[in-house]
Amino acid sequence: MAATARRARAIRPAASRSSRQLAKIPTGITGLDDVLRGGLPAGRMTLLSGGAGSGKSLIATQCALHGARAGEPSILVLFEERAAAVRQNVLSLGWDVRALERSKKLFLLDARINPEAVISGDFSIKGLLAILDRQCKAMRARRIVFDAVDTLLQLYGNPARERHELNGLHEWLLDRELTAIMTVKADAQEGPSRYSFLDFMADCVIHVDQRVTVQVTTRRLRVVKYRGSGYGRNEYPFIIGDNGINVIPITSGVLEHRAPGAKVSSGQAGLDHVLAGGYKRGTGILIVGTAGAGKSTLACLFAQAACERGERVLYINFEESAESMVSNMQSAGVLLQPSMDRGRLVVQSYLPEATGVEEHLLRALAALDELRPQHLIVDAISACQRMGTTHAAFEYLMRVLDACKQRGITCIYINQAIGSDVVSEISGIGISSIIDTVIALRQLPIEDETKRQLIVMKSRGSCHSDRFHDFRITDRGIELAQA
Amino acid sequence: MPRAGRRPARIQAQRPPRANASYSFRLFVAGNEPNSTAARHNLKQLCERYLKGRHRIDIVDVFESAAAALKHHVVVTPTLIVLKPKLGVTLLGNLSETSQVVATLRLNGNGR
Numbered sequence: 278m279a280a281t282a283r284r285a286r287a288i289r290p291a292a293s294r295s296s297r298q299l300a301k302i303p304t305g306i307t308g309l310d311d312v313l314r315g316g317l318p319a320g321r322m323t324l325l326s327g328g329a330g331s332g333k334s335l336i337a338t339q340c341a342l343h344g345a346r347a348g349e350p351s352i353l354v355l356f357e358e359r360a361a362a363v364r365q366n367v368l369s370l371g372w373d374v375r376a377l378e379r380s381k382k383l384f385l386l387d388a389r390i391n392p393e394a395v396i397s398g399d400f401s402i403k404g405l406l407a408i409l410d411r412q413c414k415a416m417r418a419r420r421i422v423f424d425a426v427d428t429l430l431q432l433y434g435n436p437a438r439e440r441h442e443l444n445g446l447h448e449w450l451l452d453r454e455l456t457a458i459m460t461v462k463a464d465a466q467e468g469p470s471r472y473s474f475l476d477f478m479a480d481c482v483i484h485v486d487q488r489v490t491v492q493v494t495t496r497r498l499r500v501v502k503y504r505g506s507g508y509g510r511n512e513y514p515f516i517i518g519d520n521g522i523n524v525i526p527i528t529s530g531v532l533e534h535r536a537p538g539a540k541v542s543s544g545q546a547g548l549d550h551v552l553a554g555g556y557k558r559g560t561g562i563l564i565v566g567t568a569g570a571g572k573s574t575l576a577c578l579f580a581q582a583a584c585e586r587g588e589r590v591l592y593i594n595f596e597e598s599a600e601s602m603v604s605n606m607q608s609a610g611v612l613l614q615p616s617m618d619r620g621r622l623v624v625q626s627y628l629p630e631a632t633g634v635e636e637h638l639l640r641a642l643a644a645l646d647e648l649r650p651q652h653l654i655v656d657a658i659s660a661c662q663r664m665g666t667t668h669a670a671f672e673y674l675m676r677v678l679d680a681c682k683q684r685g686i687t688c689i690y691i692n693q694a695i696g697s698d699v700v701s702e703i704s705g706i707g708i709s710s711i712i713d714t715v716i717a718l719r720q721l722p723i724e725d726e727t728k729r730q731l732i733v734m735k736s737r738g739s740c741h742s743d744r745f746h747d748f749r750i751t752d753r754g755i756e757l758a759q760a
Numbered sequence: 761m762p763r764a765g766r767r768p769a770r771i772q773a774q775r776p777p778r779a780n781a782s783y784s785f786r787l788f789v790a791g792n793e794p795n796s797t798a799a800r801h802n803l804k805q806l807c808e809r810y811l812k813g814r815h816r817i818d819i820v821d822v823f824e825s826a827a828a829a830l831k832h833h834v835v836v837t838p839t840l841i842v843l844k845p846k847l848g849v850t851l852l853g854n855l856s857e858t859s860q861v862v863a864t865l866r867l868n869g870n871g872r
Contacts, residue, residue, distance in 0.1 A: 386830075388835045390836070393850070394839075395852070397860050398799075399853055399854050400853045401793065401837060402835060403791075403793060403796075404836055407822035407823050407826045407829055408822070410826065411826035411827070432852070
């Protein structure tokens with residue numbers, strides 16, 4: 278008996294926690310299951326609405342394919358697209374639909390209505406249900422997707438009939454305990470949709486949209502309702518990447534951050550002295566200064582020292598290529614190439630405006646998970662505004678720092694100040710409040726030379742010097758005058 | 761050649777069927793639900809009136825022959841497919857709008 282019970286639980290993992298808890302099925306979409314606290318309601322109906330090109334069909338398709346691959350046979354009912362087009366679309370994302378169809382785990386039903394058909398009098402979708410009944414039994418289907426159900430409803434041209442048919446379909450689904458996803462076209466700008474009754478019918482409602490802000494396109498997803506379950510209540514950015522949909526949830530509050538770690542050398546003995554031992558591991562550090570003040574040099578010194586200790590550093594550079602960075606640092610006596618050759622220092626150079634903020638964010642998070650570095654350097658956060666807006670930059674920097682703090686990774690942000698009054702310009706796109714240590718560099722013109730100075734403006738939970746320290750950049754790196 | 765073979769079929773669809781042409785229908789119904797019963801009745805009446813002695817009605821119940829429904833993409837019921845003559849038309853619904861059905865099936869010249 279016990280073995281049977283255990284087996285039953287293994288098949289429905291979500292139900293195992295508690296019988297009172299709603300059973301859920303994972304969508305298999307990165308991030309979306311986090312937002313949905315586990316997945317879609319099992320045996321219930323979920324509505325996905327959004328405008329043209331918002332990605333709703335792909336989300337639904339991906340969920341069906343995930344089910345099919347995980348052993349839950351799935352049916353895709355296509356009211357708008359040709360089955361061949363869907364196969365082609367998902368093939369470009371690396372999923373082989375044909376193989377799943379051959380193994381009877383997936384069935385694509387072309388349910389497009391002949392556009393030349395003439396309607397005379399009332400009708401119902403009994404034909405569709407008969408086909409589906411047969412197919413469900415034959416393949417023991419557990420998931421079903423109705424893509425572009427509005428296309429079917431349009432045939433009725435009568436709100437009362439539309440509602441009646443959908444009610445019938447809903448009952449049919451509930452009777453068979455199928456987990457269903459319906460996609461419907463809806464434009465948020467156009468006010469309440471004529472299909473808003475679907476929102477009331479469904480147990481879970483997700484809206485997706487695509488918008489353009491300052492020439493950069495972003496996609497957003499929001500869970501509007503979820504009966505009997507908690508869910509992430511924000512709007513979440515998502516992208517359609519090489520492997521399908523990726524949703525970026527805000528995964529944490531500060532509570533999930535790890536406590537700052539032990540001190541680690543900044544790579545410069547004089548600065549270590551000023552900071553009473555160096556930076557703290559797993560904290561956020563901001564290095565701010567005017568162009569040419571030595572910000573990158575200071576960060577690279579730290580990277581070099583870390584790599585020499587055998588640690589790994591990820592350097593995200595929005596300003597220059599890895600090659601030019603290596604050669605520039607060489608002239609200041611900082612040798613990066615050996616660490617790169619040993620795979621300890623990884624430099625990723627990107628043009629900020631090349632993609633939207635979501636894609637940058639996903640790349641950064643993927644790199645953190647893949648490389649598992651002890652330290653991250655972003656050079657320079659002032660360039661992040663070119664990802665779209667100041668808000669986009671703020672979102673990127675907040676989330677990257679958040680991810681670092683959760684993983685205990687030291688995060689160094691470099692910010693270029695525009696004016697010469699560095700001290701009053703440390704704000705760094707509004708993120709200074711979550712930064713633990715701020716180091717400002719400035720250059721003072723004195724007669725015919727420039728005097729370089731460094732000051733530690735803030736260092737949480739640590740004592741530090743609070744005066745300006747003169748320093749020089751030589752071919753042996755940065756030399757800080759000992760106080 | 762197969763492509764060339766397909767085109768005239770469309771052109772033919774525009775042309776009215778010759779007088780006294782025989783008609784062959786396939787009507788997809790869903791058991792005895794009201795719309796299906798009405799469609800059966802309406803089609804029968806029209807045939808009696810316009811196509812006496814030269815029609816054939818093949819009724820397919822989707823609950824019994826779901827495979828046939830799948831094969832012919834029958835999403836809604838009732839669905840009327842005209843097999844002969846090649847009019848290239850499909851009618852959806854219970855066929856209650858008589859004048860529209862008559863026009864679509866080009867029965868006008870065939871009446872009494």
